[in-house]
Amino acid sequence: MLRDITIGQYYPVASRIHALDPRTKLAATMLYLLSLFMTDSVAGYAIATIFLFSVIRLSRVPFRFMVRGLKAIMILLVLSVSFNLFLTPGTELFGIGFIHITYEGLFTALFMAVRLVYLVLGSSIMTLTTTPNALTDGLEKSLGFMKRFGVPVHEIAMMMSIALRFIPILVEETDKIMKAQTARGADFESGGLIQKARAMVPLLVPLFISAFRRALDLSMAMEARCYHGGEGRTKMRPLRYGKNDMHAYVIILIYFILMLLTNLLPF
Amino acid sequence: MNIIEAAHIFFDYVQKDENDQIEEINEALSDLSISIEKGSFVCILGHNGSGKSTFAKLLNGLSLPKEGTVLISGMDTRDESRLLNIRKTCGMVFQNPDNQIIANVVEEDVAFGPENLGVPTEEIVRRVDDALKKVGMEAYRLNSPNRLSGGQKQRVAIAGVMAMKPECIVLDEPTAMLDPSGRRDVLRTVHELNKKEGITIVHITHYMEEAVDADRIIVMDDGRVVMDDEPRKIFSRVDELRNLSLSVPQITELAYELRQAGMPIPLGILTREELLQYIIPLMKRAERKGAGADA
Known part of the structure; x- marks a missing residue:
């Protein structure tokens, strides 16, 4: 049961996502997570879905590896969905006894579920395509x-x-x-x-x-093995931005702006 | 030239209670002097608590002797300004393969040493390639260490030391936690590094079989050197070794027992082939005699 923790489990294949600089992936993941909280519309979720699944495809990591991370949040997922489902006031869809399900509740619950699942999937992409060392390198450098x-x-x-x-x-x-x-x-x-x-x-x-x-x-x-702190250390794979990283930044920015724009839409 | 020169070493383990009062002093090494020639393959044998691991830790400044000096290529391990140089010259491989692999990918772990030494990037890549090839692990470059067997992990650890371009590698019971096939792989790798690269090897072990191919065996007991000779001579002293609660390789023991039973077999047999050399003529003679008696 404890083996299901996906975080920190790097999946070694060669893909464009794997080859990106960890700083790019960190920034992109942050923007992606942020974008999920910025939208509340069907169009927004549609864009997020397309974006997420194209990135998963590009990463060449089998989908079942992504899903493993979801098991850990199952309870959270069930709880938040049922709270939203049963406790949101609004137009009643149907009710049995003290349980009332409203139109608004159904939507919030659905959005909440999708949002949570996408959050986990999004961050799993990062941990599955980035070696933890690269990830910490990225953090070290961006927070330097x-x-x-x-x-x-x-x-x-x-x-x-x-x-x-x-x-x-x-x-x-x-x-x-x-x-x-x-x-x-x-x-x-x-x-x-x-x-x-x-x-x-x-x-x-x-x-x-x-x-x-x-x-x-x-x-x-x-x-x-001569470790004496960070001073004077060199790196076998120093972080260097490449052409693909620039493309990735452009794509994630376009995606983010699109997500912002969905808030202006009426649906 | 001697790469390791340890002279009159004393070392204590001091146990203190909560109030920083000395509770107990255990003398681990007393008046130990060992020098090891460059390019040689030396095995240090001894049962638990004989001080062999303590000695190993003195060899690259992980601990310092209470008295006496340890010189590595002429550098005193007390001299802090040369500590990195000493550790680079005399690398170390420990017993537990899991507890000495730092990174999450094989190649990153091998690169850890050179990275600490500030080696330029291109040179690190070259060294990692080279080191992984030398231990036969180049196919696992991008794997996670968690998916390797114990023997493979130890070979990665050896590669990690090799990437620092050492002159000497000290291995502190590197095979104690491995299965027989992993043990064989590690030993073969170490012997190859000694022969092909001229690396001095100090192999600490309590498996007698592993010591047979060494150039020299040092037997330690109670923090002292009690025997120091080539393997054949050491393993001729079966009774003495038994008194130190050490065994001899199985084949040596068999030969010894046969000799005790009156067969004309010399002392210090180390391999099966050697023993067969003596036994086959004996059997043939017995056969002829048997055939003669029948007729």
Whole structure:
């Protein structure tokens, strides 16, 4: 079950989206996420749909990989859809007992669902087509100006990329500890919330100990390979904008303006 | 010329309680002197707690000795201004393959060392290519390390060290967590680097079989060197090794037991072929004798 986390899972194929500079993808993803909140019209969602699915096609990542990320927000999705569906006042469509579904509610719920799904799909495209290292490189470079205000940008970026690297390892370890404790009679399934939380203790304690041990090992391995902070570091793949990045910026800007314009439309 | 020159080293592990009071001092190394010749393949053997890993960490300044000096290519590990140079000269591979891979893509991990050293971009690409080829992992360049086997991960870790152009690689039980095929791959890679590239190898292990092909074996016990010789001579001293709770390679043990039982087999047999060389004539003679008796 824990294996379904798509974030940080790079899908290695060669595509135009993969080849873009991570800064371009970051900016584009930001604009795309923003655009989803700027529109409320059918036309807007139509444009977003076309845009999203063309990018997915271009990225050559199989669609099922994209959808995996959705499982994580299932509960959120169901909750927000039902709240919107049942609690929006307006013209009643039909009602049974205390449940009333309104025309407005149906629309808001639908839009909300689409918006949430598109948010996740949009950000999955970025994480699936960008290696986490490239992503943190992109962040490090775009936020580099903050170094002047004393923000340790390099260190934060390094920490993020290490965290991403260790997520799958720790997930596997959690699985192993869980099995080991179950074999010795631990019960993670039954009981109420408090009992379940208490059952997590024999899982979390060994997990934390092992995480600390790994951190110690890793810091030693990094030192052994001459790591001494961000100063004087070079890059194997320094970030350089190419022609395609300029095209991508133009396309995303046109898309964003179109999305803004949909607000002027009557539907 | 000696690449590693460790003289009269003492090292303690100090355990402190919450109030910073010294609770316990464990002497890990005492008056240890080891020098290692450039280009050689040295195996350090010893059971758990013999101080072999502690010694490894002294070799690139990850820890400093309490007393004594460690010189790497003539550079003192205490000299902080040369620390990067020392670490670049004497690379290190650790036991757990997962805990030493930093990046999420194989090639980025191999590039980590040279990036830290400030090597120019084109040169890094060349070195990464080269290093991956040398360990036979060039096909996995763009893979995620999480999808590799343990042996493959260790070879990536070795490539990561190779990309720093070291003169010496210290491997601290690199095969302890691997399956037999991964172990073989790692060993073959290390031997190739020693022969083809002339890299000095210090291989710390407790698998006796892995030490057979070394140029020299150093046996440590209780923070001291107790034996230091070529493999054949070391593995001739079966009883002494047993007293140190170390075993000998299986084939050596078999030959030793046969000798104890009265067969004319010399000490220090290291390979199956060698043993067969002595056993086959014996069997043939026995056969002839048997045939003679029948007639």
